[in-house]
Amino acid sequence: xxxxxxxxxxxxxxxxxxxxxxxxxxxxxxxxxxxxxxxxxxxxxxxxxxxxxxxxxxxxxxxxxxxxxxxxxxxxxxxxxxxxxxxxxxxxxxxxxxxxxxxxxxxxxxxxxxxxxxxxxxxxxxxxxxxxxxxxxxxxxxxxxxxxxxxxxxxxxxxxxxxxxxxxxxxxxxxxxxxxxxxxxxxxxxxxxxxxxxxxxxxxxxxxxxxxxxxxxxxxxxxxxxxxxxxxxxxxxxxxxxxxxxxxxxxxx
Amino acid sequence: xxxxxxxxxxxxxxxxxxxxxxxxxxxxxxxxxxxxxxxxxxxxxxxxxxxxxxxxxxxxxxxxxxxxxxxxxxxxxxxxxxxxxxxxxxxxxxxxxxxxxxxxxxxxxxxxxxxxxxxxxxxxxxxxxxxxxxxxxxxxxxxxxxxxxxxxxxxxxxxxxxxxxxxxxxxxxxxxxxxxxxxxxxxxxxxxxxxxxxxxxxxxxxxxxxxxxxxxxxxxxxxxxxxxxxxxxxxxxxxxxxxxxxxxxxxxxxxxxxxxx
Amino acid sequence: xxxxxxxxxxxxxxxxxxxxxxxxxxxxxxxxxxxxxxxxxxxxxxxxxxxxxxxxxxxxxxxxxxxxxxxxxxxxxxxxxxxxxxxxxxxxxxxxxxxxxxxxxxxxxxxxxxxxxxxxxxxxxxxxxxxxxxxxxxxxxxxxxxxxxxxxxxxxxxxxxxxxxxxxxxxxxxxxxxxxxxxxxxxxxxxxxxxxxxxxxxxxxxxxxxxxxxxxxxxxxxxxxxxxxxxxxxxxxxxxxxxxxxxxxxxxxxx
Numbered sequence: 001x002x003x004x005x006x007x008x009x010x011x012x013x014x015x016x017x018x019x020x021x022x023x024x025x026x027x028x029x030x031x032x033x034x035x036x037x038x039x040x041x042x043x044x045x046x047x048x049x050x051x052x053x054x055x056x057x058x059x060x061x062x063x064x065x066x067x068x069x070x071x072x073x074x075x076x077x078x079x080x081x082x083x084x085x086x087x088x089x090x091x092x093x094x095x096x097x098x099x100x101x102x103x104x105x106x107x108x109x110x111x112x113x114x115x116x117x118x119x120x121x122x123x124x125x126x127x128x129x130x131x132x133x134x135x136x137x138x139x140x141x142x143x144x145x146x147x148x149x150x151x152x153x154x155x156x157x158x159x160x161x162x163x164x165x166x167x168x169x170x171x172x173x174x175x176x177x178x179x180x181x182x183x184x185x186x187x188x189x190x191x192x193x194x195x196x197x198x199x200x201x202x203x204x205x206x207x208x209x210x211x212x213x214x215x216x217x218x219x220x221x222x223x224x225x226x227x228x229x230x231x232x233x234x235x236x237x238x239x240x241x242x243x244x245x246x247x248x249x250x251x252x253x
Numbered sequence: 254x255x256x257x258x259x260x261x262x263x264x265x266x267x268x269x270x271x272x273x274x275x276x277x278x279x280x281x282x283x284x285x286x287x288x289x290x291x292x293x294x295x296x297x298x299x300x301x302x303x304x305x306x307x308x309x310x311x312x313x314x315x316x317x318x319x320x321x322x323x324x325x326x327x328x329x330x331x332x333x334x335x336x337x338x339x340x341x342x343x344x345x346x347x348x349x350x351x352x353x354x355x356x357x358x359x360x361x362x363x364x365x366x367x368x369x370x371x372x373x374x375x376x377x378x379x380x381x382x383x384x385x386x387x388x389x390x391x392x393x394x395x396x397x398x399x400x401x402x403x404x405x406x407x408x409x410x411x412x413x414x415x416x417x418x419x420x421x422x423x424x425x426x427x428x429x430x431x432x433x434x435x436x437x438x439x440x441x442x443x444x445x446x447x448x449x450x451x452x453x454x455x456x457x458x459x460x461x462x463x464x465x466x467x468x469x470x471x472x473x474x475x476x477x478x479x480x481x482x483x484x485x486x487x488x489x490x491x492x493x494x495x496x497x498x499x500x501x502x503x504x505x506x507x508x509x510x511x512x513x514x
Numbered sequence: 515x516x517x518x519x520x521x522x523x524x525x526x527x528x529x530x531x532x533x534x535x536x537x538x539x540x541x542x543x544x545x546x547x548x549x550x551x552x553x554x555x556x557x558x559x560x561x562x563x564x565x566x567x568x569x570x571x572x573x574x575x576x577x578x579x580x581x582x583x584x585x586x587x588x589x590x591x592x593x594x595x596x597x598x599x600x601x602x603x604x605x606x607x608x609x610x611x612x613x614x615x616x617x618x619x620x621x622x623x624x625x626x627x628x629x630x631x632x633x634x635x636x637x638x639x640x641x642x643x644x645x646x647x648x649x650x651x652x653x654x655x656x657x658x659x660x661x662x663x664x665x666x667x668x669x670x671x672x673x674x675x676x677x678x679x680x681x682x683x684x685x686x687x688x689x690x691x692x693x694x695x696x697x698x699x700x701x702x703x704x705x706x707x708x709x710x711x712x713x714x715x716x717x718x719x720x721x722x723x724x725x726x727x728x729x730x731x732x733x734x735x736x737x738x739x740x741x742x743x744x745x746x747x748x749x750x751x752x753x754x755x756x757x758x759x760x761x762x763x764x765x766x767x768x769x
Contacts, residue, residue, distance in 0.1 A: 049676050051672060051675070051676065080678045080680070081678070082678075083675075083676055083677060083678040084677060084678030086676060086677075087676075087677065088672070088673050088676035088677065089673065090669040090672075090673060091669070092669070093667040093669050093670065094667070094669040094670050094672070094673040095670070096670060096687065096688055096691050096692055097691075097692055098691045098692050098694070098695075099687075099691045099692075103687075107674060107677075107679070107687050107688070108677055109677075110674060110677060110678065110679035110680075110683045110687060111677050111678020111679055111680075112678065115680060115682050115683055118683055118686075118687070119682070119683070119686055122263070160673075163677075167677055173676075274584070274587070277580050277583060277584045278584070280576070280577075280580055281577060281580050281581065281584070281640040281644070281721075282640065283639075283640050283641045283644065284641065285641075287636060287641070288636075288641070291635060291636055292635070294634065294635040294636070295631070295632075295634075295635040298631065298634045298635060321538060322538055322539065325534070325535035325538040325539050326535075326539055328531065328532075328535050329532065329535045329536065329539060329541065332528075332532060368747060368750055368751055368754070369747065370710050370713060370714070370746060370750065372713065372714055372717065372724075373743060373746070376731075377553045377556075377557070378549075378553070380549070380552055380553045380556050381546065381549030381550050381552055381553040382542075382545050382546055382549040383549075385540060386538070386539040386540060387539055387540045387541055387542065387545070387546075389539070390539050390541060391546065456622075456624070459624055460624045460625075460626060463624070463626050463627075467539070470624065473627065477627075477630050489623065489627060492622065492623075492624070493619055493622040493623060495622075496621075496622035497618060497619065497622055500618070500621070500622070
């Protein structure tokens with residue numbers, strides 16, 4: 001469970017990038033965050049992991065022992081442990097191109113392995129086996145020893161999800177994960193994300209409201225830094241227009 | 254077996270590298286033990302060097318003159334070398350003269366000039382005209398011909414041929430094509446490369462000074478020779494500031510030129 | 515109209531500056547003409563190279579190569595460590611600015627001067643030369659490496675960071691594999707420069723073929739000097755060709 005509480009980010013010039021954003025996401029939910037460019041979607045996502053400095057607000061994460069920890073008020077060591085349980089995938093370019101697929105997956109657990117061991121002794125056989133299992137889950141096990149730069153966009157995203165799975169996360173965040181993919185691959189990824197949401201909450205930023213309507217369990221729309229809509233995934237035209245502005249209606253014609 | 258090697262590949266590479274390092278150190282008879290035991294000599298030296306004697310910059314113009322001399326050396330070398338190098342590059346480019354043999358030969362000639370270390374070139378000129386800034390300028394001219402010759406050839410060969418071809422179709426002769434089609438396109442990279450070479454030549458001018466080429470490099474060498482370390486540090490500060498300014502100015506101008514065109 | 519005036523202005527300034535510079539440097543083409551005769555005569559005197567001496571020059575040549583390789587290798591490692599602090603995606607604004615300035619300053623210090631200081635501490639010899647070459651690499655490789663590190667997409671760093679990896683792990687797993695071909699390519703380019711520097715530093719007394727060259731000249735053994743010169747030329751050409759070949763293969767293979 002992750003809860004954003006009153007997240008606000010104000011620039012020195014007084015401009016509000018994020019304005020009192022609050023929401024709570026639990027296991028079983030696949031949340032799609034929509035909004036026009038620059039509305040604050042990616043900033044919101046980044047604040048959920050503590051990668052953004054906030055002016056005000058807190059992000060509460062539930063631990064195994066039912067304790068709630070505020071990401072912005074923990075020590076570095078506790079933060080590292082917290083983060084090792086949060087998986088993050090991007091639009092693209094977040095895998096190490098010249099490393100093999102399996103090495104990229106193994107990098108998911110660097111947060112839990114000591115620096116000394118990871119640098120000098122590599123990964124244990126057990127870890128490698130679990131990495132292969134993650135690859136099998138996304139149907140990429142045959143590519144385990146290939147270099148990432150030889151793969152297509154859709155295949156790369158599947159490897160990224162395998163890395164996320166290998167982390168055994170409590171939460172999966174995705175920043176425009178399907179924006180670079182063709183429609184078929186995009187649907188595959190969305191279906192995969194929906195399957196995974198059964199085990200842990202999945203929050204993704206998307207530019208594709210139709211796909212969100214089909215796969216997500218809930219949509220949060222952000223406009224001018226504040227939450228505009230939070231509810232059912234199938235949006236009507238009016239709401240879409242409000243979120244994205246006038247241009248969308250002409251696209252939908 | 255192969256998988257075993259693969260598994261320890263990282264360790265194998267590290268081992269080979271460390272072994273090569275060790276062999277090199279042994280071959281050169283480097284005594285690593287004195288690295289730290291003799292370190293205090295550096296400390297002694299530094300103590301003698303500080304505080305730097307910045308006063309010599311202002312007394313009797315000598316330092317200012319040598320700075321001016323170094324700048325003039327680099328300027329002349331770049332200008333004259335640039336003009337001659339440009340001449341060579343027009344011959345060497347395969348899209349100006351249609352004779353492949355001439356262009357390949359000229360390119361080879363430019364490579365040959367570049368290979369000869371400037372140490373040897375400065376020696377030749379010191380014998381010819383005696384030590385001093387003149388020999389330095391001549392050396393820089395030769396090395397500039399090599400460097401700019403290559404850079405210019407590359408620029409010319411990378412030019413878009415459409416404007417030249419359209420002029421040729423209207424019946425213009427080689428010289429006219431050059432003036433109206435090639436030169437305007439070439440000008441930004443021409444100036445940019447000149448500035449880049451001027452930056453390099455400033456450093457060469459300082460370094461050559463140490464070999465008797467004149468300028469502030471020579472003054473630096475002299476002061477080190479007579480153990481006037483405080484003077485030397487003052488001079489090196491001048492050199493650093495001078496080169497930093499030239500580098501900055503050169504980079505800014507080049508960004509402007511390449512950004513506009 | 516204005517364009518014509520500016521052009522005229524630039525040309526006249528250039529002519530004046532050139533005249534001034536020629537005066538300052540004692541530029542006398544007539545002296546050059548006369549002097550070149552002496553030079554060419556001198557060079558002719560140096561022929562033929564003394565063939566017997568070539569076998570003695572084998573060891574110094576290897577020394578020069580060894581100095582250059584060792585200096586470049588250690589210099590690359592040192593430059594990489596410094597570049598980590600000079601990359602904007604790995605260190606904060608102040609540290610990055612300061613380290614970049616230091617790198618620029620090092621670039622402006624002539625390697626010869628660094629050697630002279632080291633000689634005062636460690637004496638003439640290979641150790642001073644290697645350290646001088648090492649430090650000399652920082653100015654160029656420090657900047658190039660830092661620029662290459664900065665080219666890593668921020669999403670790679672952020673996704674590893676989000677998973678809890680610390681800085682060292684991010685550098686080793688996330689940045690180093692992708693940036694390695696560039697590092698190798700830049701280091702090989704620096705090797706070409708360092709082999710020339712190695713000869714030059716040798717002439718000051720660090721050993722190798724540069725020292726033999728200087729020695730031959732001071733002993734007025736000009737045939738031997740020519741042999742040394744030929745060896746120097748060969749060294750430079752060979753190392754350059756090897757470096758260009760490997761770098762070309764690198765840029766084609768790793769895309």
